[in-house]
Amino acid sequence: MIQVHMFPCLKDNYGYLVHDAEANVTAAIDTPDVPAIRRALEEKEWRLTHILNTHHHSDHAGGNLELKAQTGCQIIGPGADAERIPGIDISVGDGDEFRLGHHRVQVFDTPGHTRGHIVYLLPDDGIAFVGDTLFSLGCGRLFEGTAAQMWSSLQKLLAWPDATLLYCAHEYTQANGQFASTLEPQNPDLVARLAEVHDSRAAGRPTVPTTLAQEKATNPFLRPTSAELKISVGLPDAPPVEVFARTRELKDAF
Numbered sequence: 001m002i003q004v005h006m007f008p009c010l011k012d013n014y015g016y017l018v019h020d021a022e023a024n025v026t027a028a029i030d031t032p033d034v035p036a037i038r039r040a041l042e043e044k045e046w047r048l049t050h051i052l053n054t055h056h057h058s059d060h061a062g063g064n065l066e067l068k069a070q071t072g073c074q075i076i077g078p079g080a081d082a083e084r085i086p087g088i089d090i091s092v093g094d095g096d097e098f099r100l101g102h103h104r105v106q107v108f109d110t111p112g113h114t115r116g117h118i119v120y121l122l123p124d125d126g127i128a129f130v131g132d133t134l135f136s137l138g139c140g141r142l143f144e145g146t147a148a149q150m151w152s153s154l155q156k157l158l159a160w161p162d163a164t165l166l167y168c169a170h171e172y173t174q175a176n177g178q179f180a181s182t183l184e185p186q187n188p189d190l191v192a193r194l195a196e197v198h199d200s201r202a203a204g205r206p207t208v209p210t211t212l213a214q215e216k217a218t219n220p221f222l223r224p225t226s227a228e229l230k231i232s233v234g235l236p237d238a239p240p241v242e243v244f245a246r247t248r249e250l251k252d253a254f
């Protein structure tokens, strides 16, 4: 069995520890906040053995060297961006598979937010760590990639089983929902999700993880074939990649 311990840190990041008790292996997914990660390790009485980086941004890889110095852990990250991942030991990329303890981990290149962004799927556990590629009701900003690249990245996630639990790196759901509701106000799944998100946040609860099924039903960036959304963005007859690109532009200006 794999255990996932999540904890909020910085302004709106989530830190994650992934633990295989049988193998006594613990991975931090990215290193947003060293003190928060250390507190979480102490609280769980887990020893850090790995860091799995999704991309180079400082709120994802900024704590790598300090944690590696303190624990001697091994750092796994995107080979396409190895020079920007501090302390990287093992470079991975699209199609690679490795084991974390006894658990299979599959790697997918998802360029768009950054050119080297990768995500990690644990197919036998039905969980994935998607960094800043996908958020609940949103997706990452295109800092280093094109809309076409990001759309092709998101299609890799869309091929996963619907029940896959998606652990995103930020709590952005409420703000994302305000934008989503301008595009698909008639989408009943979105209306229900927004109410649930409102209640969760009012009670101080996270809205993450989400499921792929839920995002397919509600996330405007995964819905460029929705008739209502296509009309809302002014492209009723455009192909998905163009609808996606326009949706991203509208969100940037929202």
Ligand SMILES: [Zn+2]
Residues within 6 Å of the ligand: 055, 057, 060, 113, 132
């Ligand atoms: Zn980022």
